[in-house]
Amino acid sequence: MTMMRIAIISMYFASAAYADTWTVDDNGKADFVRIQEAIDASSNGDEIIVHGGTYVESINFNGKAISIQGSGAIATKILGTKSSAPVVTFNSGESNTSVLDGFFITGGSGATFLDPIFGLVPCGGGIFIELSSPTISNCVIENNAAWGGAGMFVTEGTPTIAGCIFRGNTAEGHGGGIYAIDSANPTINNTLFEGNVATWGAGMTCTVSSDANITSCTFAMNTTN
Numbered sequence: 604m605t606m607m608r609i610a611i612i613s614m615y616f617a618s619a620a621y622a623d624t625w626t627v628d629d630n631g632k633a634d635f636v637r638i639q640e641a642i643d644a645s646s647n648g649d650e651i652i653v654h655g656g657t658y659v660e661s662i663n664f665n666g667k668a669i670s671i672q673g674s675g676a677i678a679t680k681i682l683g684t685k686s687s688a689p690v691v692t693f694n695s696g697e698s699n700t701s702v703l704d705g706f707f708i709t710g711g712s713g714a715t716f717l718d719p720i721f722g723l724v725p726c727g728g729g730i731f732i733e734l735s736s737p738t739i740s741n742c743v744i745e746n747n748a749a750w751g752g753a754g755m756f757v758t759e760g761t762p763t764i765a766g767c768i769f770r771g772n773t774a775e776g777h778g779g780g781i782y783a784i785d786s787a788n789p790t791i792n793n794t795l796f797e798g799n800v801a802t803w804g805a806g807m808t809c810t811v812s813s814d815a816n817i818t819s820c821t822f823a824m825n826t827t828n
Contacts, residue, residue: 622648629656638662638671638681645669653706656680661688661711664703664737666695673705680707689714689731689756690747697735699763705741713749716756718776718784719811725749726782727756728772736761744780745770751808752782754799757789764791774801778808779825787813796822803827 625641626633633654635641639662641651647668655674659682681690690711691703713725716733728747730739732755739762744754753772755764769780776782779799783789787809796806805825809815 621646622650624650624652626652626654627658628654629658630654642667642669642671647700657682661690661692663692664695664697664701666697668698668700670700670702670704671706672702673707680709682710688712689727689729691730692727693735693737693760693762694731694733695735697737699736699738701735701737703730703737703739703742707743707745709744709746711747711749713747713752713756716751716758718751721750721776724751724776726751728753728774730755732757732760732762732787734759736763738763738765739767740765741767743768743770744772746772748773750774750776751784752778753801754778754780755782757781757783757787757813758785759787761788761790764789765793767794769794769796769806770798772799774799774805777801777803777810779805781807781815783807783809783813783815784811785813786811788815790816791818791820793819794821796820797824799825801825801827 651671657680711728716726728749729744753774754769779801780796805827806822
């Protein structure tokens with residue numbers, strides 16, 4: 604075995620050994636009481652386990668390749684509180700190794716985006732994705748509101764969305780469930796879009812060179828104005 608190969612293997616095991624698992628519990632029985640505190644303390648490769656509860660905060664992955672796991676899509680709730688803020692933000696070049704799994708995401712109102720026709724408008728009430736391609740699975744994105752992409756907004760990214768529910772989200776403009784724009788190419792599988800409302804694209808809008816790959820999904824009872 605060459606010295607170079609030994610060095611590479613040693614670096615691999617060294618990096619694996621330093622991966623940590625953090626816990627979050629809103630009752631104070633874990634490492635942190637807030638999800639964002641755990642994100643700030645984490646490093647690439649870490650896992651964050653969030654116990655069941657309601658976490659009143661807006662979170663940002665801040666470019667970290669980490670996995671945030673909820674104890675259940677209903678039991679673990681992130682409730683957005685800031686005006687003009689998404690509940691969850693990916694805008695620092697996150698890849699598919701940035702994972703959000705098993706959360707109820709509600710109460711978000713979006714971040715400012717320069718729409719090519721309508722100007723500065725709030726987008727991404729539940730989840731805001733810009734220049735990033737995270738993995739989002741087993742999440743319920745419900746009752747969020749924004750001008751565009753009330754449930755989720757994607758611009759210039761290729762996120763993977765699987766096993767999710769977009770329900771009861773309301774957009775004044777495009778995309779009650781999802782608004783994809785500017786070469787956004789999400790892959791969406793086994794996901795339900797139900798009871799969302801928008802002026803255009805109540806379930807989903809794809810525009811400006813966006814090309815979503817949608818398989819095994821259901822669009823039901825969405826309403827355009």
